[in-house]
Amino acid sequence: MTTSTLQLRIRGPVTACEYRTTRAGMPVVEVHLTDTASGQAIHATHAYPDKSPANHIAARSMASSLRGQVAEFDATNPRFRAKRLDCDAAHIALPLQHHQSTRKDLE
Secondary structure, three states: OOOOOOEEEEEEEEEEEEEEEOOOOOEEEEEEEEOOOOOOEEEEEEEOOOOOHHHHHHHHHHHHHHOOOEEEEEEEEEEEEOOEEEEEEEEEEOOOOOOOOOOHHHO
């Protein structure tokens, strides 16, 4: 018997983003995306590997920087519910912004 996992690549505007901790003290970032036209919602949870102060600072910073942005992430372990997809986010990133750079070493 073989097992397979479903992995989705999701990109969209972040409607809400929260930083919280689990009962064990692990930092977690919850990202909420909503498609207003269809009413579909995506709730992704990104858990950090340990409860070090650096991970808490990184999680808090990521949650505040994602609000109102377009985010892209790899969703694993999807759980489908009525008009909502709950999943774990393996990697969250903001799409690259193409700014006019004056640095010659980047060309």
